[in-house]
Amino acid sequence: MNFKSLVFGLTLAALLFPTFGSGATAGELTLEGELAFFSDRVFRGISRSGGDVSGYGILDLVHENGLYGGVFIANFDDPFGHDFETEFYLGYTTTRGAYDFNLALSYDSFHGSGDSTGYYEVRGSISRDFGLAYLTGGFAVTPDNREFGGGRSIYTYTSAEFPVPLQNLPPMSIEIGIGYEDFEGGFNKWDWNVGLFVDLIGLEWGVQYKDTNLNNFPNAGAKAIFTIRKYF
Numbered sequence: 070m071n072f073k074s075l076v077f078g079l080t081l082a083a084l085l086f087p088t089f090g091s092g093a094t095a096g097e098l099t100l101e102g103e104l105a106f107f108s109d110r111v112f113r114g115i116s117r118s119g120g121d122v123s124g125y126g127i128l129d130l131v132h133e134n135g136l137y138g139g140v141f142i143a144n145f146d147d148p149f150g151h152d153f154e155t156e157f158y159l160g161y162t163t164t165r166g167a168y169d170f171n172l173a174l175s176y177d178s179f180h181g182s183g184d185s186t187g188y189y190e191v192r193g194s195i196s197r198d199f200g201l202a203y204l205t206g207g208f209a210v211t212p213d214n215r216e217f218g219g220g221r222s223i224y225t226y227t228s229a230e231f232p233v234p235l236q237n238l239p240p241m242s243i244e245i246g247i248g249y250e251d252f253e254g255g256f257n258k259w260d261w262n263v264g265l266f267v268d269l270i271g272l273e274w275g276v277q278y279k280d281t282n283l284n285n286f287p288n289a290g291a292k293a294i295f296t297i298r299k300y301f
Contacts, residue, residue: 097134103127105298110143113224113248114260114281116288117154119146135163148287150182169196171207188213203230220253240268244277258283264294273298 103126109116110123117123125143141156160173171194178187194207209224226248233241247261264277275296283289 097132099131099133101129101131102301103298104301105296108295109292111279111292111294113250114258114262114279114283114289115286116292117143117145117147119288120292121146135161137162145179145181147179149179149184149186151179151186152181154179167197170194171196201231204228222250222252224248224250242266258286258289266296271299273300 104124105126106122106124107118108122109120110118110125123144125141127139127141129137129139131137136159138159139157141154141158143154145151145154154177156175156177158173158175160171162169162171164170173192175190175192176187177190178185188211190209190211192207192209194205196203196205204227206227207225209222211222211224213221226246228244228246231243231245233243235241243263243265245261245263247259249257249259251257259282260279261281262277262279264275266273266275268274273296275298277294277296278291279294280291281289
Protein backbone atom coordinates (compact mmCIF):
# COMPACT_ATOMS: atom_id res chain seq x y z
CA MET A 70 0.00 0.00 0.00
CA ASN A 71 1.52 3.37 -0.97
CA PHE A 72 1.77 6.43 1.26
CA LYS A 73 -1.33 8.19 -0.06
CA SER A 74 -3.59 5.19 0.48
CA LEU A 75 -2.06 4.62 3.91
CA VAL A 76 -2.80 8.19 5.03
CA PHE A 77 -6.33 7.98 3.66
CA GLY A 78 -6.92 4.66 5.42
CA LEU A 79 -5.56 5.85 8.76
CA THR A 80 -7.77 8.94 8.61
CA LEU A 81 -10.83 6.80 7.99
CA ALA A 82 -9.82 4.32 10.70
CA ALA A 83 -9.59 7.19 13.19
CA LEU A 84 -13.19 8.06 12.35
CA LEU A 85 -14.37 4.45 12.65
CA PHE A 86 -12.45 3.39 15.75
CA PRO A 87 -14.62 5.07 18.44
CA THR A 88 -17.66 3.01 17.39
CA PHE A 89 -16.15 -0.47 17.44
CA GLY A 90 -16.49 -0.96 21.18
CA SER A 91 -20.06 0.30 21.42
CA GLY A 92 -22.14 -1.83 19.07
CA ALA A 93 -23.81 -0.88 15.79
CA THR A 94 -24.92 2.57 16.90
CA ALA A 95 -23.06 5.19 18.93
CA GLY A 96 -24.99 8.39 19.53
CA GLU A 97 -25.56 9.99 16.14
CA LEU A 98 -23.33 7.47 14.35
CA THR A 99 -24.45 4.20 12.79
CA LEU A 100 -22.22 1.37 11.63
CA GLU A 101 -23.53 -0.41 8.53
CA GLY A 102 -22.14 -3.14 6.35
CA GLU A 103 -22.58 -5.39 3.34
CA LEU A 104 -21.18 -8.76 2.25
CA ALA A 105 -21.59 -9.98 -1.32
CA PHE A 106 -20.55 -12.87 -3.56
CA PHE A 107 -20.62 -12.87 -7.37
CA SER A 108 -20.09 -15.45 -10.07
CA ASP A 109 -18.05 -12.65 -11.73
CA ARG A 110 -17.51 -9.14 -10.29
CA VAL A 111 -18.03 -6.60 -13.06
CA PHE A 112 -17.29 -2.87 -12.67
CA ARG A 113 -18.68 -0.55 -15.35
CA GLY A 114 -18.84 -3.41 -17.81
CA ILE A 115 -15.32 -4.80 -17.18
CA SER A 116 -14.64 -7.88 -15.05
CA ARG A 117 -12.42 -7.18 -12.05
CA SER A 118 -12.17 -10.83 -11.04
CA GLY A 119 -11.02 -12.24 -14.38
CA GLY A 120 -14.28 -14.14 -14.83
CA ASP A 121 -13.91 -15.99 -11.52
CA VAL A 122 -16.11 -16.08 -8.43
CA SER A 123 -15.56 -12.98 -6.33
CA GLY A 124 -16.56 -11.51 -2.99
CA TYR A 125 -16.39 -8.17 -1.26
CA GLY A 126 -17.06 -6.55 2.07
CA ILE A 127 -18.17 -3.00 2.89
CA LEU A 128 -18.14 -1.21 6.23
CA ASP A 129 -19.69 2.27 6.53
CA LEU A 130 -19.86 4.76 9.38
CA VAL A 131 -22.85 7.07 8.81
CA HIS A 132 -23.67 10.24 10.72
CA GLU A 133 -27.28 11.37 10.97
CA ASN A 134 -26.35 14.68 9.34
CA GLY A 135 -25.51 12.85 6.09
CA LEU A 136 -21.74 12.56 6.38
CA TYR A 137 -20.30 9.06 5.93
CA GLY A 138 -17.04 7.23 5.51
CA GLY A 139 -16.28 3.67 4.60
CA VAL A 140 -13.97 0.97 3.35
CA PHE A 141 -14.46 -1.59 0.58
CA ILE A 142 -12.29 -4.72 0.14
CA ALA A 143 -12.54 -7.28 -2.69
CA ASN A 144 -10.45 -9.78 -4.58
CA PHE A 145 -9.03 -8.53 -7.87
CA ASP A 146 -7.39 -10.05 -10.96
CA ASP A 147 -5.49 -8.24 -13.71
CA PRO A 148 -2.52 -8.95 -16.03
CA PHE A 149 -0.15 -7.14 -13.61
CA GLY A 150 -0.52 -9.66 -10.78
CA HIS A 151 -2.78 -7.65 -8.48
CA ASP A 152 -4.78 -9.88 -6.15
CA PHE A 153 -7.05 -7.59 -4.13
CA GLU A 154 -8.60 -4.14 -4.21
CA THR A 155 -9.31 -1.64 -1.45
CA GLU A 156 -11.32 1.55 -1.55
CA PHE A 157 -11.55 4.22 1.16
CA TYR A 158 -14.15 6.92 0.77
CA LEU A 159 -15.72 9.94 2.42
CA GLY A 160 -19.03 11.44 1.33
CA TYR A 161 -22.19 13.35 2.06
CA THR A 162 -25.80 12.47 1.28
CA THR A 163 -28.92 14.57 1.73
CA THR A 164 -32.55 14.78 0.65
CA ARG A 165 -34.03 18.00 -0.69
CA GLY A 166 -37.70 17.78 -1.50
CA ALA A 167 -38.26 14.70 -3.63
CA TYR A 168 -34.59 14.34 -4.61
CA ASP A 169 -31.71 12.43 -2.98
CA PHE A 170 -28.19 13.82 -3.49
CA ASN A 171 -24.86 12.10 -2.92
CA LEU A 172 -21.27 13.36 -3.31
CA ALA A 173 -18.13 11.38 -2.41
CA LEU A 174 -14.35 11.26 -2.73
CA SER A 175 -12.67 7.85 -2.90
CA TYR A 176 -9.22 6.33 -3.24
CA ASP A 177 -9.07 2.93 -4.97
CA SER A 178 -5.91 0.84 -4.89
CA PHE A 179 -4.87 -2.57 -6.23
CA HIS A 180 -2.32 -4.77 -4.47
CA GLY A 181 -0.21 -7.84 -5.17
CA SER A 182 3.12 -9.05 -6.52
CA GLY A 183 4.96 -6.64 -4.24
CA ASP A 184 3.46 -3.43 -5.63
CA SER A 185 0.32 -1.30 -5.47
CA THR A 186 -1.27 1.29 -7.68
CA GLY A 187 -4.36 3.42 -7.31
CA TYR A 188 -6.38 6.47 -8.21
CA TYR A 189 -8.65 9.11 -6.70
CA GLU A 190 -12.20 9.59 -7.89
CA VAL A 191 -14.92 12.18 -7.28
CA ARG A 192 -18.46 10.95 -7.83
CA GLY A 193 -21.97 12.22 -7.34
CA SER A 194 -25.57 11.31 -8.07
CA ILE A 195 -29.13 12.62 -8.00
CA SER A 196 -32.05 10.22 -7.43
CA ARG A 197 -35.81 10.44 -7.18
CA ASP A 198 -38.56 7.97 -6.36
CA PHE A 199 -41.35 8.27 -8.94
CA GLY A 200 -43.41 5.48 -7.41
CA LEU A 201 -43.25 3.11 -10.34
CA ALA A 202 -39.47 3.47 -10.47
CA TYR A 203 -36.54 4.89 -8.51
CA LEU A 204 -34.36 6.76 -11.02
CA THR A 205 -30.71 7.76 -10.58
CA GLY A 206 -28.32 9.81 -12.69
CA GLY A 207 -24.69 10.17 -11.76
CA PHE A 208 -21.09 10.87 -12.70
CA ALA A 209 -17.56 9.87 -11.65
CA VAL A 210 -14.40 11.83 -12.50
CA THR A 211 -10.92 10.35 -12.15
CA PRO A 212 -8.06 12.84 -12.61
CA ASP A 213 -5.45 10.21 -13.49
CA ASN A 214 -4.40 6.55 -13.59
CA ARG A 215 -7.42 4.27 -13.80
CA GLU A 216 -6.42 0.60 -13.70
CA PHE A 217 -6.67 0.44 -17.48
CA GLY A 218 -6.47 3.11 -20.17
CA GLY A 219 -4.58 5.56 -17.95
CA GLY A 220 -5.10 9.30 -17.75
CA ARG A 221 -8.25 11.20 -16.93
CA SER A 222 -11.64 9.49 -17.21
CA ILE A 223 -15.23 10.75 -16.94
CA TYR A 224 -18.05 8.28 -16.37
CA THR A 225 -21.75 9.18 -16.58
CA TYR A 226 -24.66 6.81 -16.04
CA THR A 227 -28.36 6.47 -15.45
CA SER A 228 -30.21 3.61 -13.77
CA ALA A 229 -33.75 2.66 -12.80
CA GLU A 230 -35.14 0.27 -10.20
CA PHE A 231 -38.68 -1.03 -10.70
CA PRO A 232 -40.39 -2.83 -7.79
CA VAL A 233 -42.34 -5.92 -8.87
CA PRO A 234 -45.75 -5.75 -7.09
CA LEU A 235 -46.65 -9.44 -6.94
CA GLN A 236 -48.71 -10.57 -3.97
CA ASN A 237 -47.77 -13.60 -1.85
CA LEU A 238 -44.22 -13.54 -3.22
CA PRO A 239 -40.96 -12.22 -1.71
CA PRO A 240 -40.08 -8.59 -2.53
CA MET A 241 -38.64 -8.34 -6.04
CA SER A 242 -37.25 -5.61 -8.26
CA ILE A 243 -35.96 -5.19 -11.79
CA GLU A 244 -32.93 -2.95 -12.33
CA ILE A 245 -31.61 -1.53 -15.60
CA GLY A 246 -28.73 0.81 -16.27
CA ILE A 247 -26.51 2.31 -18.95
CA GLY A 248 -23.20 4.14 -18.66
CA TYR A 249 -20.65 5.90 -20.85
CA GLU A 250 -16.96 6.39 -20.01
CA ASP A 251 -14.54 8.69 -21.81
CA PHE A 252 -10.81 8.25 -21.26
CA GLU A 253 -8.12 10.79 -22.02
CA GLY A 254 -6.53 9.95 -25.35
CA GLY A 255 -9.73 9.02 -27.19
CA PHE A 256 -10.58 5.64 -25.69
CA ASN A 257 -14.23 5.33 -24.63
CA LYS A 258 -16.85 2.70 -23.93
CA TRP A 259 -20.54 2.07 -23.29
CA ASP A 260 -21.83 -0.47 -20.79
CA TRP A 261 -25.35 -1.62 -19.94
CA ASN A 262 -27.07 -4.08 -17.64
CA VAL A 263 -30.43 -5.53 -16.63
CA GLY A 264 -31.12 -7.64 -13.56
CA LEU A 265 -33.73 -9.25 -11.32
CA PHE A 266 -33.32 -9.20 -7.52
CA VAL A 267 -35.29 -11.09 -4.86
CA ASP A 268 -35.21 -10.72 -1.05
CA LEU A 269 -35.45 -14.16 0.50
CA ILE A 270 -34.42 -15.66 3.90
CA GLY A 271 -32.62 -12.46 4.87
CA LEU A 272 -30.50 -12.34 1.70
CA GLU A 273 -30.75 -10.55 -1.63
CA TRP A 274 -30.47 -12.96 -4.57
CA GLY A 275 -29.86 -11.61 -8.06
CA VAL A 276 -29.20 -12.51 -11.66
CA GLN A 277 -27.90 -9.90 -14.13
CA TYR A 278 -26.93 -9.53 -17.75
CA LYS A 279 -24.03 -7.12 -18.38
CA ASP A 280 -22.32 -6.11 -21.63
CA THR A 281 -20.24 -3.41 -23.32
CA ASN A 282 -19.58 -2.17 -26.85
CA LEU A 283 -15.95 -3.37 -26.63
CA ASN A 284 -15.66 -6.46 -28.81
CA ASN A 285 -11.95 -7.21 -28.36
CA PHE A 286 -11.15 -5.71 -24.97
CA PRO A 287 -10.16 -8.23 -22.23
CA ASN A 288 -12.93 -9.14 -19.77
CA ALA A 289 -15.46 -6.84 -21.50
CA GLY A 290 -17.77 -9.39 -23.16
CA ALA A 291 -21.41 -10.18 -22.38
CA LYS A 292 -21.92 -11.95 -19.06
CA ALA A 293 -24.70 -13.54 -17.00
CA ILE A 294 -23.88 -12.92 -13.34
CA PHE A 295 -25.36 -14.44 -10.18
CA THR A 296 -25.16 -12.52 -6.89
CA ILE A 297 -25.89 -13.00 -3.19
CA ARG A 298 -25.84 -10.04 -0.75
CA LYS A 299 -26.30 -9.61 2.96
CA TYR A 300 -26.90 -6.15 4.47
CA PHE A 301 -26.45 -5.50 8.16
